[in-house]
Amino acid sequence: MAVRDAPTTSALVVDRIEVVLGGRPIISNVSFLLGRGEFAGVIGANGAGKTTLLRTILGLERASQGTVQIHDATGSAGRPRVGYVPQKVLLDPSLPLRARDLVALGLDGHRLGLPLPSPARDRLVAEMLEAVDAQDFADERVGTLSGGQQQRILIAHALIRRPVLLVMDEPLASLDVHSAASVAALLAHLAKTQDVAILLSAHDMNPLVGVMDRIVYLANGHAAEGSVEEVLRGDVLSELYGHHVDVIRVHDRIVVVVAPGDPSATDHATLLSGGRETD
Amino acid sequence: MNRLLRILVEPGFFTNGSVHTALVVGAGAALVSGVVGVFTVMRGQSFAGHALSDVSSAGGSLSFLLRMNPLLGFLGMAALASGGMELAGVRYARGRDLATGVVLGAGLGLAALFLYLDSTFTTTTGAAITVMFGSMFAIPASTAILASLVGLVALVAVAVLYRPLLLTSVHWELAAVRGVRVGLIALLYMLVLSLAVSLSAITVGAILSTALLIGPAGTALGVARRPGSAVLLACGIALGATWLGILLAYDSGAWTPQHPWPVSFFVVALLLLSYLAIGRSPRRVPRPANGEM
Numbered sequence: 020m021a022v023r024d025a026p027t028t029s030a031l032v033v034d035r036i037e038v039v040l041g042g043r044p045i046i047s048n049v050s051f052l053l054g055r056g057e058f059a060g061v062i063g064a065n066g067a068g069k070t071t072l073l074r075t076i077l078g079l080e081r082a083s084q085g086t087v088q089i090h091d092a093t094g095s096a097g098r099p100r101v102g103y104v105p106q107k108v109l110l111d112p113s114l115p116l117r118a119r120d121l122v123a124l125g126l127d128g129h130r131l132g133l134p135l136p137s138p139a140r141d142r143l144v145a146e147m148l149e150a151v152d153a154q155d156f157a158d159e160r161v162g163t164l165s166g167g168q169q170q171r172i173l174i175a176h177a178l179i180r181r182p183v184l185l186v187m188d189e190p191l192a193s194l195d196v197h198s199a200a201s202v203a204a205l206l207a208h209l210a211k212t213q214d215v216a217i218l219l220s221a222h223d224m225n226p227l228v229g230v231m232d233r234i235v236y237l238a239n240g241h242a243a244e245g246s247v248e249e250v251l252r253g254d255v256l257s258e259l260y261g262h263h264v265d266v267i268r269v270h271d272r273i274v275v276v277v278a279p280g281d282p283s284a285t286d287h288a289t290l291l292s293g294g295r296e297t298d
Numbered sequence: 299m300n301r302l303l304r305i306l307v308e309p310g311f312f313t314n315g316s317v318h319t320a321l322v323v324g325a326g327a328a329l330v331s332g333v334v335g336v337f338t339v340m341r342g343q344s345f346a347g348h349a350l351s352d353v354s355s356a357g358g359s360l361s362f363l364l365r366m367n368p369l370l371g372f373l374g375m376a377a378l379a380s381g382g383m384e385l386a387g388v389r390y391a392r393g394r395d396l397a398t399g400v401v402l403g404a405g406l407g408l409a410a411l412f413l414y415l416d417s418t419f420t421t422t423t424g425a426a427i428t429v430m431f432g433s434m435f436a437i438p439a440s441t442a443i444l445a446s447l448v449g450l451v452a453l454v455a456v457a458v459l460y461r462p463l464l465l466t467s468v469h470w471e472l473a474a475v476r477g478v479r480v481g482l483i484a485l486l487y488m489l490v491l492s493l494a495v496s497l498s499a500i501t502v503g504a505i506l507s508t509a510l511l512i513g514p515a516g517t518a519l520g521v522a523r524r525p526g527s528a529v530l531l532a533c534g535i536a537l538g539a540t541w542l543g544i545l546l547a548y549d550s551g552a553w554t555p556q557h558p559w560p561v562s563f564f565v566v567a568l569l570l571l572s573y574l575a576i577g578r579s580p581r582r583v584p585r586p587a588n589g590e591m
Binding site: 133173 | 465
């Protein structure tokens with residue numbers, strides 16, 4: 020599908036990209052748009068190409084075909100700011116660093132010189148801590164916080180520079196069910212209130228189903244994208260997998276079952292039963 | 299008051315030139331080690347720090363052979379080794395340990411050769427003890443100026459690099475995302491580390507300089523919540539242990555007349571005591587139970 024005529028309000032325009040790594044196409048013909056204020060999940064099993072897609076958007080991999088464009092509000096030239104939270108950041112408990120110090124480093128950690136006292140910076144840090152609802156543990160050592168609390172601090176660390184796009188690689192992977200739901204809801208809220216496009220990858224879509232505006236569902240290197248209703252349908256996913264697929268809703272959870280015979284079926288069974296494996 | 303002072307401080311302590319030099323050079327080594335050590339411990343590079351100081355002993359022993367200032371010898375060899383270790387470009391902890399170990403072995407082999415040559419071809423006595431374990435009261439006064447200069451360069455470098463260095467020490471990938479040139483920072487940090495270890499090598503000896511680098515920082519990280527306070531606390535502990543160690547060693551000349559105890563012993567003993575007293579159990583906040591945010 021062509022997205023040439025993308026409205027300029029889109030923060031991210033991914034247009035028919037193909038990425039080849041080690042001579043093997045990892046993803047091909049993937050296209051989608053993401054506007055400011057929108058929250059999207061890149062969903063797929065391990066090895067479906069989620070990390071490759073994110074790295075290509077960040078400019079860490081080159082697309083052999085297609086383009087990735089990131090626009091700031093004015094659509095003007097210059098590199099728009101992109102925030103990124105890498106996979107599996109778990110900080111050491113012995114680091115002499117309060118949560119608020121890590122948020123401040125998101126603002127000026129690349130600058131030379133000692134950090135002189137600055138009320139303006141303190142105010143920005145306090146605002147971000149409030150935005151991610153982290154005031155209660157802002158003065159704790161960041162490494163002693165729980166996984167969910169650390170994710171909140173990392174989100175504040177990434178958002179404090181007001182990026183147009185925030186990319187997060189599997190931020191929910193090591194969280195328990197409640198923390199995952201709570202971080203997902205926070206991200207959906209932040210996309211609106213901070214006017215930022217947020218794109219995250221996840222192998223378990225369930226914490227995200229109720230809160231994401233768009234879903235980019237990856238399987239076999241191809242993507243189906245759209246709203247959750249548009250994508251999570253038997254006919255759409257069957258076409259994507261090239262096999263018969265049932266989308267089952269049970270106890271508020273969505274389970275995608277790939278028909279036996281697909282060599283990658285076992286992968287998807289673990290994916291959608293909410294398995295907690297990480298890649 | 300005067301009597302108490304005489305019990306605590308042997309006569310001559312404040313007028314003795316060697317003591318002055320020891321206090322100045324010791325202070326420089328303590329401050330630089332305190333500052334740099336905090337980053338060394340945060341980065342998990344204690345082994346690299348230890349290896350650098352051991353390797354610097356080759357330079358120290360060579361300097362006796364060439365009749366040059368030992369500080370320059372320590373410094374040159376440490377800088378060479380730090381550059382070598384970093385430019386080997388090993389990114390993974392195990393490979394880095396391996397590269398460090400190889401450089402360490404080669405350096406100590408050279409030190410063995412140079413120390414042998416020292417004892418064979420020069421009239422220097424006790425070069426091995428001085429190089430390996432330090433002889434603070436034997437530091438020539440001329441070294442004080444050079445040491446202060448080296449210390450100043452190290453402290454200014456850390457002040458300039460402070461924030462990117464801190465962020466790379468917390469998590470290198472977060473720093474890379476923020477646009478920090480992680481590799482360059484790592485190389486510069488290793489060069490600053492070589493300044494720190496050469497200063498402490500001349501003070502407490504090449505072997506014991508690890509104690510000055512890691513001890514105060516390890517103690518400070520056990521209690522400090524903020525990077526700035528960790529640095530200040532580490533400096534305070536390092537300076538306190540060094541100066542008190544010098545005083546005790548000076549006093550010890552009265553306990554066993556004509557045979558004062560080595561300063562390095564007192565410094566390291568005080569560092570160990572401070573670690574046991576305050577740094578041993580990092581203050582841990584219990585993690586909330588699962589499900590709580």
